[in-house]
Amino acid sequence: MSDEDVQVIKPPNTLSAKVSKGGPGAVDLEAIERAEAVIAGMADNYLEWVEEDLVKLQKSYDGLIGDRDNAKERMETIFGIAHDMKGQGGSFNYDLMTILGNDLCRFIEDKETASDVDVEVIGLYVSAMKVVIAQRMEGDGGAAGTEVLNGLAAVVEKLTR
Amino acid sequence: MADLDLEQVAVLIVEDNLHFRTLIRTILQALGFEDIEEARDGAEALEVLSSFEADLAIVDWKMDGVDGLECVRRIRSEPVEVTKFLPIIMITGYTEESLAKQARDAGVNDFLGKPISAKSLMSRIVSVLEDDRPFIKSEDFFGPDRRRKDGEFDGEDRRVKRGKEVSPNGDAS
Numbered sequence: 061m062s063d064e065d066v067q068v069i070k071p072p073n074t075l076s077a078k079v080s081k082g083g084p085g086a087v088d089l090e091a092i093e094r095a096e097a098v099i100a101g102m103a104d105n106y107l108e109w110v111e112e113d114l115v116k117l118q119k120s121y122d123g124l125i126g127d128r129d130n131a132k133e134r135m136e137t138i139f140g141i142a143h144d145m146k147g148q149g150g151s152f153n154y155d156l157m158t159i160l161g162n163d164l165c166r167f168i169e170d171k172e173t174a175s176d177v178d179v180e181v182i183g184l185y186v187s188a189m190k191v192v193i194a195q196r197m198e199g200d201g202g203a204a205g206t207e208v209l210n211g212l213a214a215v216v217e218k219l220t221r
Numbered sequence: 222m223a224d225l226d227l228e229q230v231a232v233l234i235v236e237d238n239l240h241f242r243t244l245i246r247t248i249l250q251a252l253g254f255e256d257i258e259e260a261r262d263g264a265e266a267l268e269v270l271s272s273f274e275a276d277l278a279i280v281d282w283k284m285d286g287v288d289g290l291e292c293v294r295r296i297r298s299e300p301v302e303v304t305k306f307l308p309i310i311m312i313t314g315y316t317e318e319s320l321a322k323q324a325r326d327a328g329v330n331d332f333l334g335k336p337i338s339a340k341s342l343m344s345r346i347v348s349v350l351e352d353d354r355p356f357i358k359s360e361d362f363f364g365p366d367r368r369r370k371d372g373e374f375d376g377e378d379r380r381v382k383r384g385k386e387v388s389p390n391g392d393a394s
Contacts, residue, residue: 065359065360066357066358066359066360067357067358067359068355068356068357068366069355069356069357069358070355070356071306071355071356071365072302072303072306073353074276074303074306075230075276075277075308075349075350076350078229078230078231078276079225079226079227079229079230079350080225080226080229081225081226087225087226087227087252087253087343091251091252091253092252092339092340092343094251095248095251095252095339095343096338096339096340098247098248098251098339099244099247099248099251099338099339102244102247105240105243106240109240140283143283143314144238144240144241144314146314146335146336147241147314147335147336148240148241148244148335148336149336150335150336151244151335151336151337151338158336162314165314
């Protein structure tokens with residue numbers, strides 16, 4: 061295909077055609093607030109899901125400790141679990157899980173091997189995430205949440221300096 | 222975004238994580254969507270689309286199996302018109318601009334970072350509803366015009382003099 065063949069195509073807009081305005085089921089700001097309330101009502105589901113994820117995370121971390129020769133693959137597994145936890149936390153008002161999940165992912169994403177310090181730091185993130193859930197630190201977690209984040213950052217800084 | 226009735230809109234959720242699928246489905250149902258199908262990766266999405274006429278797809282980026290980017294590329298390569306023009310919102314935990322560019326280059330209509338909320342998801346759906354950008358077909362791209370209204374596009378502009386507007390079936394108009 062040459063430059064002359066670049067085409068600008070008007071697509072059929074089937075989506076707009078199916079959306080009507082008004083009516084009893086219409087979405088307005090109140091409907092969005094109701095939907096947000098439905099999500100808030102799923103808090104118990106989230107806690108169940110995240111407990112499962114924490115078990116998987118710990119198991120994967122134990123796997124890394126016992127199989128350092130395959131650290132890259134082991135950390136990829138940890139990354140995948142942490143990435144999912146990062147994505148879910150904020151939706152259920154567990155913003156600290158999103159922050160910690162993101163920080164853990166950033167820490168391991170480019171690593172090809174795992175040093176003793178790396179393994180220790182990953183373990184600290186796993187522990188911190190457990191604390192957030194065990195203590196039900198919703199939102200920013202208040203003073204305790206700040207303490208967890210600052211304490212973790214200080215230790216990681218010291219270990220990796 | 223006031224007063225939109227969405228119950229006739231068919232939505233496909235493509236997400237490998239059961240919890241995310243449940244969350245997205247729950248939000249969509251709470252917003253009034255009734256016709257919802259699910260797929261666990263890009264390959265399954267194409268299978269579902271062969272018998273489910275979706276009006277909108279919500280696709281996760283990072284999936285085991287065929288991931289979100291490849292899923293979008295395959296949808297845009299479909300011979301079936303309804304499928305290849307399907308509006309697609311990509312949901313992802315990655316929010317770096319370079320990755321957003323990859324998503325646009327694959328042909329997504331819009332992009333939503335995790336964590337999601339009812340408000341953020343609805344905002345993107347409305348954005349896609351109001352999206353009147355044409356599709357561009359070139360040697361290496363098929364998808365919604367990557368130049369948004371703010372004019373952001375860093376590729377070579379080959380359409381100013383040479384582009385021609387055609388209808389969905391390929392006829393010049």
